[in-house]
Amino acid sequence: MSERAFHQDREPDPSTDAADDEDEADDAREVTTGAEAAIIALEEAGVDMAFGVQGGAIMPVYDALYDSDIEHITMAHEQGAAHAADAYGIVSGEPGVAMATSGPGATNLVTGIADASMDSDPMIALTGQVATDFVGNDAFQEVDTVGITQPITKNNYFAGDPDTLGADVSEAFALAESGRQGPTLVDLPKDASKAETDVQPVSPETPDTYHPPETADEAVIEAAAETIEDADRPVILSGGGVIKGEASDELRAFARKYDIPVITTMPGLGSFPETDDLSLGMAGMHGTGAANLAITNTDVLIGVGTRFDDRLTGGVDTFAPDAEVIHVEIDAAEINKNIYADYPLLGDAERVLEQLEDALTDAPDADEWREQCQTWKAEYPLDYEAPEDEPIKPQHVVERFAEMADDDAIVTTGVGQHQMWACQFWTYTEPRTWVSSNGLGTMGYGVPSAIGAKLAAPDREVVAFDGDGSFLMTMQELSVAVREDLDITYVILNNEAIGMVRQWQDGFYEGRRMASEYQWVPEFDLLAESFGARGFRLEDHDEVEEVIKQAREYDGPAVIDAIIDPGENVYPMVPSGGDNGLFALSEKQLEGL
Numbered sequence: 001m002s003e004r005a006f007h008q009d010r011e012p013d014p015s016t017d018a019a020d021d022e023d024e025a026d027d028a029r030e031v032t033t034g035a036e037a038a039i040i041a042l043e044e045a046g047v048d049m050a051f052g053v054q055g056g057a058i059m060p061v062y063d064a065l066y067d068s069d070i071e072h073i074t075m076a077h078e079q080g081a082a083h084a085a086d087a088y089g090i091v092s093g094e095p096g097v098a099m100a101t102s103g104p105g106a107t108n109l110v111t112g113i114a115d116a117s118m119d120s121d122p123m124i125a126l127t128g129q130v131a132t133d134f135v136g137n138d139a140f141q142e143v144d145t146v147g148i149t150q151p152i153t154k155n156n157y158f159a160g161d162p163d164t165l166g167a168d169v170s171e172a173f174a175l176a177e178s179g180r181q182g183p184t185l186v187d188l189p190k191d192a193s194k195a196e197t198d199v200q201p202v203s204p205e206t207p208d209t210y211h212p213p214e215t216a217d218e219a220v221i222e223a224a225a226e227t228i229e230d231a232d233r234p235v236i237l238s239g240g241g242v243i244k245g246e247a248s249d250e251l252r253a254f255a256r257k258y259d260i261p262v263i264t265t266m267p268g269l270g271s272f273p274e275t276d277d278l279s280l281g282m283a284g285m286h287g288t289g290a291a292n293l294a295i296t297n298t299d300v301l302i303g304v305g306t307r308f309d310d311r312l313t314g315g316v317d318t319f320a321p322d323a324e325v326i327h328v329e330i331d332a333a334e335i336n337k338n339i340y341a342d343y344p345l346l347g348d349a350e351r352v353l354e355q356l357e358d359a360l361t362d363a364p365d366a367d368e369w370r371e372q373c374q375t376w377k378a379e380y381p382l383d384y385e386a387p388e389d390e391p392i393k394p395q396h397v398v399e400r401f402a403e404m405a406d407d408d409a410i411v412t413t414g415v416g417q418h419q420m421w422a423c424q425f426w427t428y429t430e431p432r433t434w435v436s437s438n439g440l441g442t443m444g445y446g447v448p449s450a451i452g453a454k455l456a457a458p459d460r461e462v463v464a465f466d467g468d469g470s471f472l473m474t475m476q477e478l479s480v481a482v483r484e485d486l487d488i489t490y491v492i493l494n495n496e497a498i499g500m501v502r503q504w505q506d507g508f509y510e511g512r513r514m515a516s517e518y519q520w521v522p523e524f525d526l527l528a529e530s531f532g533a534r535g536f537r538l539e540d541h542d543e544v545e546e547v548i549k550q551a552r553e554y555d556g557p558a559v560i561d562a563i564i565d566p567g568e569n570v571y572p573m574v575p576s577g578g579d580n581g582l583f584a585l586s587e588k589q590l591e592g593l
Helices: 003-010 016-020 034-044 059-067 078-092 104-119 145-152 160-175 191-192 218-229 240-244 248-258 289-297 349-359 367-378 393-403 415-427 445-455 468-483 498-510 524-531 539-552 587-591
Strands: 048-052 071-074 096-100 124-130 155-158 181-187 234-238 260-262 279-282 302-303 324-329 342-348 411-412 463-469 488-494 535-536 558-563
Touching: 034 059, 034 160, 034 191, 034 539, 059 124, 059 191, 059 260, 078 096, 078 104, 078 124, 078 445, 104 124, 104 145, 104 160, 104 240, 124 145, 124 160, 124 191, 124 342, 145 155, 145 181, 155 160, 160 181, 160 191, 181 191, 218 302, 218 324, 218 342, 218 349, 234 248, 234 289, 240 248, 248 349, 260 289, 279 289, 279 367, 289 367, 302 349, 324 349, 342 349, 393 415, 393 488, 393 539, 411 415, 411 445, 415 463, 415 488, 415 498, 445 463, 445 468, 445 488, 463 468, 468 488, 468 524, 488 524, 488 539, 498 587, 524 535, 524 558, 535 539, 539 558
Parallel strands: 048 071, 048 096, 096 124, 124 181, 155 181, 234 260, 234 302, 260 279, 302 324, 324 342, 411 463, 463 488, 488 558, 535 558
Antiparallel strands: none
């Protein structure tokens, strides 16, 4: 139960019946202070939930929130608030809201804001700030929040004027969800929040100077369409921008109409169903053999909503070396940044795919190519050995859970080996079912992001895969899941190590395992019980199905402490900066690359 619901239940309003008879327009609150302007701006934007932590400089804004219908979820740490708001935005498609006070409250948000920036996730942060007369004087809990966050936000605002404060919040919200989505921030000095104003905020609007492209240049569209028609080995690379741009249906229709194999990036998981025959799975450092070989051998690469980051491309000189590249992208800054685009199609993914479909007259003649892709899928499946006389394999836990889970279940993760196993051994068929820290690689993302995901989709199953190292970073947020009575299943793939670091040390540092293994970790099932959650310990192969069943049936937060094989590694693997076509399937092969 949320705080909002709690204090409403505790202090019922005797005038409720009379209020119900009033016209909805009469219920609208009039602005009296800057803080009220900020909250009413959020209400005008349709916000119904916010995540945050109270504090001195943000207190006037929280006081205004008391009389709002916006539900506030108090998190255990501001980083948790940012990650929860980020996940809320990923699942809902609308900006999540994170709130924090000045100084350490604001700086604790920074990791989550940077995470949202790297993954183009819609989020707005409201931070308290010392009074304007104290700004620049090293006052108590003062930092230059605007300066610190400028590189990791689409835009940020120092809202020092109570008459424009509401407009700043409205514009920040509009920017967060428009064009290439991302985080924005409004810094709220305490005196401006407390000051009187009668300026009513308007509905969110972007600045007059902000015009994200919608449709691509028709001449380039025609040339790209002709190139696709003439292709012998075409492939589509579907990125996170497909999901952000609500273009998954268009991409699926396009791929199926022209019979073109589809690869996804990690942020693009779910944009194209992995059950489809055209799907080759995820590409990149830990991508499938079929996906990486297809990229290496394609002659026409259609990249949609992807920024071609280094974990995807490996060495840029060996990435799609024989391909003409068609790049569909809404942000001009990404065109030619990492991979040269022969045909830059600047615009909204949904609209540009429609343009391409209208321009194409024939499907490429690629029967042999599709057969080759199917051969690669058969030759390089994602598999593993799971002898019953050895410790539990993490892949088996993920795979078995996927078989038992609801079809529309949402997966969130921390960062590390467990994240990669969750990519590889869960089958993604729908967008907005994969919630993870893709670009920044933030350990600790899993616990709070599951909270945000569940609150964005309360009727859907949410499972969070985490590692012991990642879980230890934000486990305090489990208290929030318990307080809010959220039905989330957390699965800790426990190898008593920062597993991915350990894997790299074994592969590239001659096995010199420095600061990657834990001599001791808590018993996470018992720790969960102390929080008020339900704890399960999983140690034997023959218990996997039953433990998962019991955890899923428990109506509330459940934590499975799965003791996995500590020596298990993530394969396939392409060394950093390596050739995607030369992936390793074992440590011995990795040593030879």
